[in-house]
Amino acid sequence: MIRAARKACSSAMLAAPLAGCGGNWQSALDVYGTSAISLKHLIILIVAVCSLVWMLVLIALIAALWRSRDARPVSPEPGRERRMTIAVTGAVVATVLIIGTFTVMSFVATRALTVAGQDDLTIRVRGLQWWWGLEYIGPDPSSRFETANEIHIPVGRKVRLKLEGLDVIHSFWVPSLAGKQDLVPGRPNELTIRAEHAGIYRGQCAEFCGMQHAHMSLLVIAEPQDDFDKWTATQRQTAAQPADEQTAAGLQTFLAKPCAACHTIRGTAAVGTTGPDLTHVGNRRTIAAGLFETTRGSLAAWIADPQTIKPGNNMPMVPLTPDELRAVSAYLASLK
Amino acid sequence: MAGVVLLGLATALAGCQREERQLRLDPPIADALDRVALMPNRISGAPPDVYFVLGKPYEVNAYNLSQGKRLYAWFGCRSCHGDGQGGSGPGFLDGWWYYGPEMVSIFASIRDGRPHGMPAFGNKMTTDQIWQLAGYVQTIGSYQGKTAAPSRNDEKQTRPAENRAPAKLLFDEGPSPVHPDQGPTP
Structure with missing residues (x-):
C-alpha cells in the first residue's frame, strides 16, 4: 500500500515538470510561429543526428571492450596494415559531412528568420527597466498609438518589430513564435514574426537587465484580423471620460x-x-x-x-x- | 589563521551595512522623521531624535543616496537646478547656499518650498523620499567628505562627481550675506 503510494507520488513528481511542456505557455518546442517552426525543425534534426552518432560511438566502444584482445592475430606485415587508416578516414569523412550538413541547415533556417519583403504591420518595441513600450506605426501619423507589455498581432500576417533598448541591453523572446533578438541601446534591431495560429503567447526578457529582469514579461496575442482591427480601433481612441x-x-x-x-x-x-x-x-x-x-x-x-x-x-x-x-x-x- | 579569516569576514560583512536597503519606513517612524525643529526663519534647526537613533541613514547609507539621485531626476529638480550647476534655480556647486548645508534646511526647502519659485513637494513625496533627496542634494554640494556615495552616472559627467573632495577646499566662500534671510556661509 505504502509502496504503491510512493510509486504514484514519484510518478506524479516526474509528470509535473513534463506537464510544463504541454500547452502554449512559453516553450520553444510548442511552436505556432513561422520562424519558431523552422527553429524547431532544426533542433529536431540536430538532436536526431547527434543521438545517432552518439549511439554508433557507444556501440563501437562496447564492441571494442567486448572483443577479446587476441581474437585476431597481429598483422604479419605491420608496415602495410591499413585497418586503422580506413577507420580514421571513415570517421573524418562522417564528421565533415555531418558538420557541413548542420552548417547548411542552420544557414537556411537563419535565412528564413530574417525574410525581407513587404510586411503588414510595424511595431516599435522599446525595452526599458523593466517593461516593454510599444508603438504601433501605421501608414499615417493619425493611426499610430502607444501601449505597453501586450502586443496584439493579426494571425497569418508578417509583423515587423523594430527593437530598441533605451537603458541597458534587453532581449525579446517569445519562444512559441520566434527566436531571441537583443534590444541594444543605440543599435536598432529588427525581428519579423508571423503567428500561424490564434492564441496568447508569453514572452520575456532573455538578457539579464537588472534587479527585476525576471519580472519583465510580455504577452503576444495573435487574433483573427477582425478582432485585431477592433482592438486597434479601440486603442486609437482617447481615454474614456470618467463615468461617475x-x-x-x-x-x-x-x-x-x-x-x-x-x-x-x-x-x-x-x-x-x-x-x-x-x-x-x-x-x-x-x-x-x-x-x-x-x-x-x-x-x-x-x-x-x-x-x-x-x-x-x-x-x-x-x-x-x-x-x-x-x-x-x-x-x-x-x-x- | 582562522582568526584572521574571521576578522576579514566580519569586516566584509560590516561593509554590507553601508548599502542596507529599507524599502519602506514604518508609519510611526516616518511621522517622527517628519517633525523637524526649524528656527523661526525656517533656516537650520534640529532633526528629530529618531534621526540620530537610526544613525543618520540619509547621510551615510549609499542606497539612500542613490535613491535620492533617482528622485532628483524623477521629480524634475533638473528643470530648475540643472545637474547641480543651477539654471532658473540656484546651483548646488558654488560652495555657498542661501539656506545653508544642514539636512534640516534642505529637508524644509523640499517639503515646504521656499520663496521665489521653489515649490513645496510635501504632498507629492513621502517623508523618506524627501530625506533621501535632501541627503543627495547635500552630497552634490559636498561640504564634507562622506564615506558613502550615490551610484555613478550612466551619462557623461558634466560636473564634478558627488564623491569628490569636499567643496570647502575647492571653492571660495562666496560673497558675505546680503539678505537677512540668508543663512550662514559654509
Whole structure:
C-alpha cells in the first residue's frame, strides 16, 4: 500500500515538470510561429543526428571492450596494415559531412528568420527597466498609438518589430513564435514574426537587465484580423471620460499628484513619457510587465507601494490618502 | 589563521551595512522623521531624535543616496537646478547656499518650498523620499567628505562627481550675506 503510494507520488513528481511542456505557455518546442517552426525543425534534426552518432560511438566502444584482445592475430606485415587508416578516414569523412550538413541547415533556417519583403504591420518595441513600450506605426501619423507589455498581432500576417533598448541591453523572446533578438541601446534591431495560429503567447526578457529582469514579461496575442482591427480601433481612441463621481475624483488626483509627470492618458492633461501609456490600462490583461492580472485591487496594491512589490523599479511611492487611492484605482480600472 | 579569516569576514560583512536597503519606513517612524525643529526663519534647526537613533541613514547609507539621485531626476529638480550647476534655480556647486548645508534646511526647502519659485513637494513625496533627496542634494554640494556615495552616472559627467573632495577646499566662500534671510556661509 505504502509502496504503491510512493510509486504514484514519484510518478506524479516526474509528470509535473513534463506537464510544463504541454500547452502554449512559453516553450520553444510548442511552436505556432513561422520562424519558431523552422527553429524547431532544426533542433529536431540536430538532436536526431547527434543521438545517432552518439549511439554508433557507444556501440563501437562496447564492441571494442567486448572483443577479446587476441581474437585476431597481429598483422604479419605491420608496415602495410591499413585497418586503422580506413577507420580514421571513415570517421573524418562522417564528421565533415555531418558538420557541413548542420552548417547548411542552420544557414537556411537563419535565412528564413530574417525574410525581407513587404510586411503588414510595424511595431516599435522599446525595452526599458523593466517593461516593454510599444508603438504601433501605421501608414499615417493619425493611426499610430502607444501601449505597453501586450502586443496584439493579426494571425497569418508578417509583423515587423523594430527593437530598441533605451537603458541597458534587453532581449525579446517569445519562444512559441520566434527566436531571441537583443534590444541594444543605440543599435536598432529588427525581428519579423508571423503567428500561424490564434492564441496568447508569453514572452520575456532573455538578457539579464537588472534587479527585476525576471519580472519583465510580455504577452503576444495573435487574433483573427477582425478582432485585431477592433482592438486597434479601440486603442486609437482617447481615454474614456470618467463615468461617475469616484472616477472623476480619480482623474483629478492623477493630474494633481506626480502620476501625470511620467504617464500619458491620451485625452487628458497627463502627457508624461517615462512610464507606460495608461490610456487603456484597464483593457490590458496584466500590469507591471506581467506581474499581476489587471484588477482594481492589483492596481491599488501597485500604486500604494510599487517599491515593495517590484523593488528597484522606476516608479516612486506617491503619498495618497485612502480615498485618493480608491479613486485613482477605480479610475485606472475604468480605462478600458 | 582562522582568526584572521574571521576578522576579514566580519569586516566584509560590516561593509554590507553601508548599502542596507529599507524599502519602506514604518508609519510611526516616518511621522517622527517628519517633525523637524526649524528656527523661526525656517533656516537650520534640529532633526528629530529618531534621526540620530537610526544613525543618520540619509547621510551615510549609499542606497539612500542613490535613491535620492533617482528622485532628483524623477521629480524634475533638473528643470530648475540643472545637474547641480543651477539654471532658473540656484546651483548646488558654488560652495555657498542661501539656506545653508544642514539636512534640516534642505529637508524644509523640499517639503515646504521656499520663496521665489521653489515649490513645496510635501504632498507629492513621502517623508523618506524627501530625506533621501535632501541627503543627495547635500552630497552634490559636498561640504564634507562622506564615506558613502550615490551610484555613478550612466551619462557623461558634466560636473564634478558627488564623491569628490569636499567643496570647502575647492571653492571660495562666496560673497558675505546680503539678505537677512540668508543663512550662514559654509
